[in-house]
Amino acid sequence: MPVSRRSRKREVEKISRERIDYLLRLADDVFLEKPARAQRYADLSRRIGMRNKVRLPKIWRRRICRNCKAFLWPGVNCRVRLRPRRQSHIVVTCFNCGHHTRYNI
Template structure:
């Protein structure tokens, strides 16, 4: 893949995810659509999404979850130091370990 195509695709995915996060409270359907377009760009050009973009998608149902709006975020136990994220669409809970 040409480096210019990679750069443009990454910029567009970043813009779409940023817009989806900002529109999540006012227009949830628009934010879901913008996030799905970003995922399609990633799959079309065979680009792996960076971690900060992947974190806003549910690992089970692949829907866009805005932190605190359509997901529940809880801190784990003191010994494990993790964050538990629960999707309000499918109910799946997954953990992110904080090191």
């Protein structure tokens, strides 16, 4: 029995999300001992997402620098600050490239 395109696409998206989440959890666990390996896991997860047109979950998307694509670990290779001015927001500064990213609270 042939499988429809839609169900095949859903299955591919599901598998992609599982692999992305697994790789980024591994990157999170390994970062302090082997940052290069954690970066490799983050790169692989990004490429899986791009290949299958699946977005990274928000909690993981914020852990990757938008400019240099480095896997961020607060206090090690990025700085996180709360700013009450204008609208309250969080500012994340990457130490690799110096890029600032704002997230509204």
